[in-house]
Amino acid sequence: MDTSIKVKFDKIDRKILEILQANAKITNAQLSKDIGLSPAPTLERVKKLEQSGIIKSYHAKLDAEKIGLGVSTFVLVSLIGHNKGNIDAFMKEINGIPEVIECHHITGTGDFILKIIAKDITAYQKLMLEKVSEIREVDSMQSMVILSTFKDSKVLPIPE
Incomplete structure (x- = not known):
């Protein structure tokens, strides 16, 4: 499409x-x-x-802290290779991890940036060690813990 x-x-x-x-x-x-x-x-x-697909879905926005999710991170991921097979295999694995709430294919230093949310730092560490770093196609990762969020809008500006 x-x-x-x-x-x-x-x-x-x-x-x-x-x-x-x-x-x-x-x-x-x-x-x-x-x-x-x-x-x-x-x-x-x-x-x-x-x-027409302009409106894709409707969602309730939840308060992460109030439901017990206290740690949010961005993780820069580099794959071992940039071929379609590696990307498809990585995406299949990432789609099976509910704590990965966003995954973007990017340019620059890494190949993907993930937004991950977890209960606490212990749960985040376990997730990274047991799931994300175990994905065969992952070469390296760099985590950035989100300390504060000053803007979190899902509202898109409508172009003229």
Whole structure:
């Protein structure tokens, strides 16, 4: 699938996307009031945005500390080789580790950057020793513990 295909949308679609990013639980009735359309065309527009793949999913954002996840890290990973087989095998393993909440293929010093969340430093160490470092394709890793987070937005700016 070509992910470079861009769907055209107007000012009302942009407003819908801004509102839903701020509050995905908003009712269709309230959304229709906020954008100035009646409920039926509002629902039709939201469905079109969902079907086109612009709206990928809806999520509840949890407070990590309140559910017992106190350590977050970024881990820079270099693989033993840059071939498709190694990348695919690494991705298969990473997708099986729930504590890896983000994985990005990058340029620069490493090949991937992972965001990992764990209960505490002991759980993080165990995860790294028993799971991540055991992935055959991993050559080296560099961990960066997140001390504080000043911005953690999942809201995307909607281009004109």
